[in-house]
Amino acid sequence: MLHLPLFLIFGLICVAGAINLLVQRHPINSALSLVVVMASLAAEYLLLGAEFVAAVQVIVYAGAIMVLFVFVIMLLNAGEEEHTKGSRVALLLGVPGIAIGGVLVAWTLLRHSNTAAVQIGALPGPPKEVARLLFHDFLLPFEVTSILILIAIMGAVVLASRPEAIVRRLRRGEPTQQPEKHELAVAGKER
Amino acid sequence: MSITTYVIISIIKSVAVIFVLLTAVAYSVWLERKVSARIQNRWGPTRVGPFGLLQPLADGIKFIFKEDLILPQVYKPLYIAAPIIAVVFAITSIAVVPFGNSIDIPAFNVGRWTIGPISTPWQITDVNIGLLIILGITSMGVYGVALAGWASNSKYSLLGGLRASAQMVSYEIALGLSLIPVMIRAGSFSLREIVDAQRHMHWNFFYLPFGTLAFFVYLISAYAETNRTPFDLPEAESELVAGYHTEYSAMKFAMFFMAEYANMVTVACLATLLFFGGWLGPVFGPAWLQMLLPVGWFCLKVFFFMFLYVWVRWTLPRFRYDQLMAFGWKVLLPTAIANLIVAALWVAWRA
Numbered sequence: 377m378l379h380l381p382l383f384l385i386f387g388l389i390c391v392a393g394a395i396n397l398l399v400q401r402h403p404i405n406s407a408l409s410l411v412v413v414m415a416s417l418a419a420e421y422l423l424l425g426a427e428f429v430a431a432v433q434v435i436v437y438a439g440a441i442m443v444l445f446v447f448v449i450m451l452l453n454a455g456e457e458e459h460t461k462g463s464r465v466a467l468l469l470g471v472p473g474i475a476i477g478g479v480l481v482a483w484t485l486l487r488h489s490n491t492a493a494v495q496i497g498a499l500p501g502p503p504k505e506v507a508r509l510l511f512h513d514f515l516l517p518f519e520v521t522s523i524l525i526l527i528a529i530m531g532a533v534v535l536a537s538r539p540e541a542i543v544r545r546l547r548r549g550e551p552t553q554q555p556e557k558h559e560l561a562v563a564g565k566e567r
Numbered sequence: 568m569s570i571t572t573y574v575i576i577s578i579i580k581s582v583a584v585i586f587v588l589l590t591a592v593a594y595s596v597w598l599e600r601k602v603s604a605r606i607q608n609r610w611g612p613t614r615v616g617p618f619g620l621l622q623p624l625a626d627g628i629k630f631i632f633k634e635d636l637i638l639p640q641v642y643k644p645l646y647i648a649a650p651i652i653a654v655v656f657a658i659t660s661i662a663v664v665p666f667g668n669s670i671d672i673p674a675f676n677v678g679r680w681t682i683g684p685i686s687t688p689w690q691i692t693d694v695n696i697g698l699l700i701i702l703g704i705t706s707m708g709v710y711g712v713a714l715a716g717w718a719s720n721s722k723y724s725l726l727g728g729l730r731a732s733a734q735m736v737s738y739e740i741a742l743g744l745s746l747i748p749v750m751i752r753a754g755s756f757s758l759r760e761i762v763d764a765q766r767h768m769h770w771n772f773f774y775l776p777f778g779t780l781a782f783f784v785y786l787i788s789a790y791a792e793t794n795r796t797p798f799d800l801p802e803a804e805s806e807l808v809a810g811y812h813t814e815y816s817a818m819k820f821a822m823f824f825m826a827e828y829a830n831m832v833t834v835a836c837l838a839t840l841l842f843f844g845g846w847l848g849p850v851f852g853p854a855w856l857q858m859l860l861p862v863g864w865f866c867l868k869v870f871f872f873m874f875l876y877v878w879v880r881w882t883l884p885r886f887r888y889d890q891l892m893a894f895g896w897k898v899l900l901p902t903a904i905a906n907l908i909v910a911a912l913w914v915a916w917r918a
Contacts (some may be wrong), residue, residue: 404714431703435699435706451729553741
């Protein structure tokens with residue numbers, strides 16, 4: 377009996393956090409609003425009975441990924457954003473786009489889903505059930521997703537690593553950067 | 568049990584546990600000062616009360632009455648929120664920690680009311696994902712430290728906050744992986760079931776293949792998670808003044824300390840529950856003793872780990888930052904993964 381009010385309250389918090397995320401000017405406030413969105417989503421999963429998914433949502437999204445977001449904002453010392461007027465293209469294409477998208481989603485939901493309300497606790501909760509779904513019923517999508525993530529990690533490694541030539545020069549103990557023209561000029565003058 | 572009784576018992580248990588936890592936090596500061604003094608051949612606090620036992624109380628009063636400075640350069644909302652976040656998440660995780668078997672009180676009379684019989688677990692709430700909840704809550708605790716460093720708007724604080732968040736995110740992975748063998752063996756995330764699986768001296772520390780290894784991986788990463796020596800780089804005095812809480816004073820400063828020591832208590836509780844059989848130990852005597860004795864064993868084991876924290880702090884020097892990161896990613900993480908694979912094979916072979 378307490379489930380529905382709680383579900384509504386967390387839903388409202390979630391939407392409020394999402395709106396605040398867009399309205400706030402400072403990146404760190406936006407990031408923290410996103411943490412609120414993640415956490416209230418976890419509460420929604422919990423209320424639906426998916427306790428494992430809720431815990432993972434908090435550990436992975438709110439606890440790890442968002443910490444990295446905050447970390448990067450702190451590291452770059454990103455300042456306040458300036459509000460722009462917004463482009464006319466966005467106004468002309470975006471508003472109808474949102475309207476059409478919303479109508480499409482609503483229509484699909486109304487037409488193609490059974491109208492029975494989702495029961496509280498209907499989602500697969502215990503880790504064993506989730507594991508069965510992941511490694512048995514949805515094995516192929518699971519593996520494909522993990523390969524996708526692997527590719528992303530490899531991409532990050534390639535982008536972050538030093539080029540081969542520089543590594544070779546480092547090993548030989550030579551300077552890693554080509555001297556700039558003005559540096560050469562200065563050196564020449566001194567000589 | 569009716570819902571009213573349930574609510575009343577839960578409230579009583581919550582208040583009692585929070586009181587005990589906060590007292591334990593205050594007295595672990597006393598323990599730290601006393602043991603560190605012993606190790607350095609000093610006396611430590613002796614003036615307030617016998618053996619300086621009232622020192623935590625005096626410290627608390629002092630913290631409350633000190634001037635609460637809020638510097639002009641800080642980003643005020645987050646500067647005030649950061650210590651609150653740190654303390655709240657540090658204290659919340661105790662809610663799912665079980666201390667003993669169950670409290671059984673036979674029915675008794677108070678005036679004309681009959682109370683009980685009451686039978687309730689030694690735990691605020693028993694959830695089937697208790698371990699995950701603790702991991703989730705401790706992972707949220709990073710925000711307190713990170714935001715304190717950022718909102719203070721000072722170089723030392725920012726460096727401390729950055730170091731803390733990087734360190735906590737990195738070591739969390741090794742910590743989580745080192746706990747998975749324990750979960751696989753018990754087949755559950757419930758802390759109660761994990762302890763029940765260790766009956767008859769089959770403590771995970773001795774019983775799991777490389778359980779010792781898993782325990783040390785857990786202990787090392789937990790020390791890094793709680794920012795304690797040898798991994799206390801976020802507040803390295805010699806380079807960062809005091810790290811993320813440089814710009815804090817009075818009770819806000821004390822709140823960071825409370826959070827740190829409450830986190831230490833949680834880590835000690837988890838080490839006890841997951842690797843050393845929790846409240847399991849010899850139980851004898853009349854019914855009331857059988858009810859209390861497990862809690863005594865639990866507290867004894869937790870006390871040992873708190874002592875270990877202090878002992879390690881005053882024995883080992885601090886790591887360098889690159890050593891810390893290299894150790895976490897290149898040594899602890901592969902060890903934890905290898906250990907996980909061995910444990911999984913062992914459980915599959917026994918099944």
